[in-house]
Amino acid sequence: MKLKLKIAAAAFVMSLVACSQPITKDYKDASLSIDERVEALLPKLSLEEKVAQMRIFHANIGVEHDENGNLKLSKKVIEKLKLGIAGIKNPGEHIDAIAAAKLNNELQRYIIENNRWGIPALFVTESYNGVDAAGCTKFGRPIASAASFNPELVQRQWDVVGREARLRGMHMCHSPEADLVRDPRFGRMSEAFGEDTYLTTQMVTNAIKGVQGNYEGLGNGTHIGAVAKHFAGYGQVLGGSNFAAIEISPRTLIDEIYPPFEAAIKEAKTLGIMASHGDINGVASHGNPELLTGVLRDDWGFEGYVVSDSNDIARLFYFMNVAESPEAAAQMGLEAGIDIDLYAEDSYAYLPEMVKKNPELEKLIDRSVRRVLRTKFILGLFDNPYINLDEVKKGVRAVSSLELAKESDLESIILLKNENDVLPLAKNKSIKVALLGPLLKENTQELFKSVTGESIEYLAEKGFQLTDEKVGAPKLLDRDGAALDKLENMAKKADLSILFLGGDEFTSKEAFFNNALGDRATIDPVGAQDELLERIKALGKPVIVVLKHRRTLSINTIADQADAILDTWDLSEFGDQSTARIIFGEVSPSGKLPVTVPRSIGQLPFHYSMKEINYKKGYLFLEDGPIYPFGYGLSYTKFRYSDIKISNTEITPNSELEVSVLVTNEGDIKAKEVVQMYIKDKIGSVTRPDKELKGFKKIELAPGESRTVKFKITHKMLEFTGLKMEKILEPGDYIVKIGTSSQEYLETTFKLKN
Incomplete structure (x- = not known):
């Protein structure tokens, strides 16, 4: 009896001791709040594991399928994944959706099983024409979407982007752009939503709501997180030149540049923000705590993570020349509020050694890691990290998504001119139409026929290219007189001509480091396009111009000579079919210009909302005003x-x-x-x-x-x-x-x- 009492007493004492000890929370316990799970996991990580959660590398360094369709990782990737990783950019981008989902499931499983705490990775994509990956629905570019002036339509479009990306196994999107684009020399103009603060704000917030599934789609695994970019002022680079300085008044910054970003955070709840390549009035954005912590977090209450643009923390040292060393650049970025280092091997990789000399830096590292882990918990990756492959085929390129791409096109096409009501053309009238010009695609004639049937006879000829189409630094081709003669002779045989003019992905694109060019010093249509139009116009037959482009062009000759102009920017994979439907009157055009169209590059800056005093005087030898104003667009009705x-x-x-x-x-x-x-x-x-x-x-x-x-x-x-x-x-x-x-x-x- 005494022994039993002693045992019972001991058990009672032990129970009291147990009750007095703090209960250790398990980060794998889904019943805990997200903040509780983050705080339960963070202390377990070594310094090196923490820093691994602050880095993203690109899948092109060695993530692929082998010849048998199994995951194949390079030695470099295997080494990087030993400690875990914040994320990987574009895994599976060049394979179809089902293959990509399989690859990303295998990749995620490998990552989880090969770091101590089973921390999943973020797989990151971008979206300029829908998900930037093979086998997804191809929508028009953002500036074309802006021309629709239909935020609800944009939200539906980006809802598809979010769903298709998640089904591929992606989790975050380095899009949309909240920048204003007011300088058509800038090669990235079509990635954003135009020149106006209010229009851009409406488009960006609806794009984010769409891609994130109104935020609810994040945790239930149907959508991905957005990363609004580039904070801040990126589109205002001097001379329209990528990587150039940004000189902008504080008042303009606050009243015009900030609002789309503020709304992205407060209204749309974007999970991420990407910092700008540039500086603002001499202060490099990647090393600007007033911007990335003061404005973003203290003023606006942003709780997500901030990611660097490509290699830009390291560039504080070797390009911006505002840091004394690579380590100093890493510290500047960390102190400013950059949570994730994109791609660089010479920046946050130094943090573990830097902490040995300056232990206080670990507090800032913890701050960033909390934000990254929080994002992964929000996305439900600890509890449901894999994609159901059976759902992929049903959800990617669904019929409804393809129809939405067509709907978006139809609402984005802008009728700039319609002399003598030459449009719409009658489908039931037997005529011969010449489809001509350097922006003609191989399947344009086929897409036009899908609209008109056999009643219209077509002649189709591209004639010439604008450039040699080299990816890095394309060069303009010489005038091809024989090609112009051929196009003119084809136009002679037709009752009217539709000319496909403007620019393409080689005449307007992102300018990278390593001498990859994309910005332009002029904004006139390049090559012999104006000459082609003048020669066809001289035949005395109607000429319709379909304007395709990724930057605003000073289309003086086109505006003067063409009988009708349809501005299509850069539409979806069905763009030419949608254009044909407009031309032949199935739908009346309803797009409006999201930019001002200047007569000359010499008028820049030239957006409609400039200060009133800017309009006091014009220029010698140039007609006042734009060719076409912001918000302009005609209809087939009045x-x-x-x-x-x-x-x-x-x-x-x-x-x-x-x-x-x-x-x-x-x-x-x-x-x-x-x-x-x-x-x-x-x-x-x-x-x-x-x-x-x-x-x-x-x-x-x-x-x-x-x-x-x-x-x-x-x-x-x-x-x-x-x-x-x-x-x-x-x-x-x-x-x-x-x-x-x-x-x-x-x-x-x-x-x-x-």
């Missing part, structure tokens, strides 16, 4: 604007106004119209924009139908950065303009009172 009304002539910081306009379709076909609202501050304590887009709605009207379109005006629309560099509401008079473009509108006035 929309009449009338009866503009405002609910009150005064607004206060605690009230709102409603402004409305009556829009009537006076034609005989159903069509869509983008109704645009601009606001102008008549007098400001600082010089103010000439006007600013503050709202738009895309509506569809039947023939003869009228609709009252309403907009709210809030005090937030009227805020700007005042004399003391603080956001203010300044009492005074405002003009609200509602119309079909930034230059054609009705207007009324109101007053802001305190």
Whole structure:
């Protein structure tokens, strides 16, 4: 009995001891909060394992399938994965979706099984025409999407991007771009959503909501996380030259450049931000704590991770010349708030040795690793790291996704000119049409026939290329007189010609290091394109131009000579079919310009929302104004604007106004119209924009139908950065303009009172 009592007493004491000990939380316990799981895992990691969670390498260093379809890793990759890794860029990008999903499952399994704590990796892609990988739905580029002026359509498009990427086994996307693009010399212009702050904000937030599945799609494994880029001011590089300096006023930075990024964080909940290649007024963005910590985190409350652009932390030393050594560059990036080093072997790789000399750096390393681990938990990778291969075939390139690509095209095509209503053409009229020019594709004639059937006879000939199409630094080809003669003779045999002109992926592209060029010193159409148009026009037959391009072009000759112009930017894989449907009247064009089209490169900078004083004088020997203004785009019908009304002539910081306009379709076909609202501050304590887009709605009207379109005006629309560099509401008079473009509108006035 005494022995039993002693045993019982001992057990009781042990239970008291056990209760007094802290309960160790297991990071694998899915019932814990994400923050609890992060804090349970972080202390377990060695310093070297922590730093591994701050690095991404590219799959092209040795991640592939062997001849039997099994995972094959290079010795370099195997060595990198011993400690785990933050992520890998583009694994499986050149193989179809099912093969990529299989590869990425095998790769993820290898990573989990070969680091001590089973930490999964982030697989990262990009999206400029849909998922940048083989076998996915190819959509139009972002600037083409912007031309739709349809944020809901953009969200649906990026929802497909998010789903298709996740089914390939991807988890993050270094897209979309929240940059403003106002300099068409810049080769990356088509990657962003245009020149306007409000339009870009609407497009970026909806793209992020789409790709992330309204955030809910992250943890349930259906979507991927977005990384909005490039923070901040990247599109404003001097001379339109990639990697050049950025000189931008603090007021413009705050009022025009920041808002799309702020909305990406606060409204769309982007998981990531990528820092900008450049500097801002001399302060390199990758070493700027005021920008990456002060603005992003302290002011806006961003909780995700910040990733460097390619090798850019190391470039603080060997390119930007703002760090004394590679180690100093690594410390600058770390202190500024860069959490993940993209690609570099000469930057964060030095951190373990640096901590030995400066142990305080480990606190900053822990800060970054928390953000990376948090992202992996949000995406559910610890609990469900693999893709169900049975779902891939059903979900990638689904019929609904392909139809969405076509729908997006149709809403993005812009009718710039339609002299004597030459368009639309009749499908049932027996005519011969010449499809000519350097932007003609091999399947263009086939796609046109899919729309018109056999009633239209086609002649098709590309004629000549614009460049030698070398990837790094393409060169313009010499004028080919024989090719021009051939195209002219073909046009003589036709009743009308459709010329495919503009530019392509070789005349506008990203400029990399190692002398890979992509920016241009002129913005005129290159080669003999204008000559081709003039020769065909001289035949006295109708000439329709299909303008394809990735940067704004000063299309003076095209605007003057063509009978009709369809601006298509860079559309989906079905782009030529969609163009044919517009040309032959199945759908009325409804796209609007997301940029201003200048007459000359000498007018730059030249966006519609410049300060009013910029418009005081023009230039000698040049017609004033743009060729086509921001927001411009014609239709096959005529929309009449009338009866503009405002609910009150005064607004206060605690009230709102409603402004409305009556829009009537006076034609005989159903069509869509983008109704645009601009606001102008008549007098400001600082010089103010000439006007600013503050709202738009895309509506569809039947023939003869009228609709009252309403907009709210809030005090937030009227805020700007005042004399003391603080956001203010300044009492005074405002003009609200509602119309079909930034230059054609009705207007009324109101007053802001305190």
